[in-house]
Amino acid sequence: MVTHSNKSSEQHSQPVISVRGLVNRFGANVVHENLDLTLNQGEILGVVGGSGTGKSVLLRSIVGLKRPNDGTIEVLGTRLNDLSEEQRSQVERRFGVLFQRGALFSSLNLQENIALPLIEHAKLGREEAEYLARLKLSLVGLSPNTALQFPESLSGGMVKRAALARALALDPDILFLDEPTAGLDPIGAAAFDELLVTLRDALGFSVFLVTHDLDTLYAACDRVAVLSQKRVLVTDTLARVASYDDEWIQDYFQGPRGRAAQHAHQN
Numbered sequence: 001m002v003t004h005s006n007k008s009s010e011q012h013s014q015p016v017i018s019v020r021g022l023v024n025r026f027g028a029n030v031v032h033e034n035l036d037l038t039l040n041q042g043e044i045l046g047v048v049g050g051s052g053t054g055k056s057v058l059l060r061s062i063v064g065l066k067r068p069n070d071g072t073i074e075v076l077g078t079r080l081n082d083l084s085e086e087q088r089s090q091v092e093r094r095f096g097v098l099f100q101r102g103a104l105f106s107s108l109n110l111q112e113n114i115a116l117p118l119i120e121h122a123k124l125g126r127e128e129a130e131y132l133a134r135l136k137l138s139l140v141g142l143s144p145n146t147a148l149q150f151p152e153s154l155s156g157g158m159v160k161r162a163a164l165a166r167a168l169a170l171d172p173d174i175l176f177l178d179e180p181t182a183g184l185d186p187i188g189a190a191a192f193d194e195l196l197v198t199l200r201d202a203l204g205f206s207v208f209l210v211t212h213d214l215d216t217l218y219a220a221c222d223r224v225a226v227l228s229q230k231r232v233l234v235t236d237t238l239a240r241v242a243s244y245d246d247e248w249i250q251d252y253f254q255g256p257r258g259r260a261a262q263h264a265h266q267n
């Protein structure tokens, strides 16, 4: 059951990301063709789709790691296409990104990992940055004595939390998460979903969440966008998307795993 207030699009109609007519190609491989997507203020938007439908490429296009072949991307009211490199990096500072792999530097302890963006981008001194890093660790539920530990000594769930703390280091307006619960056991994944909703409710950021995890969709997402046929086929509440007349959607939501997730969250 969704325990948070279901902040649907009606309550958060202000878009923080607006993608229109996006085209992405790699040589002859057309990944996106005329793709539209909207992320509203304060919502957690789950982005799903079959393997290779371009979820990660979409995320990378928005955060500035892949230059689109065509289309416009507007973030927080600013059209990214029109910006200089310097202006673009100002906008990108308002993003927090958690990638599926390579989330933390293995040679740095947690405090140093989280302090890094504060030193590099916010130009804080080391002591102040590490103080803030410890605050971020407590925000994601990690005790102060994890601050000096290295990523390899932590469980998968703790690493994800620490990576989330780093993504939150610069107090982002928009958080991008690429399969954050991949590799976690169901209890660790559920705890991460709950933490995400709690932090969103408390801090008010908006979330672009790529996931294959049906439980995450039920537990954390206000709306779901489905990538299929090189575009966003539908964006709506989970209940409406789950009943959408499309073969992949029906297989995904009404298959055994989809029904199990739905059942688990109804009880």
Ligand SMILES: Nc1ncnc2c1ncn2[C@@H]1O[C@H](COP(=O)(O)OP(=O)(O)OP(=O)(O)O)[C@@H](O)[C@H]1O
Residues within 6 Å of the ligand: 026, 029, 031, 049, 050, 051, 052, 053, 054, 055, 056, 057, 058
């Ligand atoms: N750097 C790249 N060079 C060439 N092709 C790429 C590159 N990055 C992605 N692609 C291609 O773009 C397509 C979409 O990839 P993407 O990783 O976005 O899919 P996805 O939906 O995130 O998949 P998955 O669910 O398996 O992670 C794939 O065909 C992939 O091969």
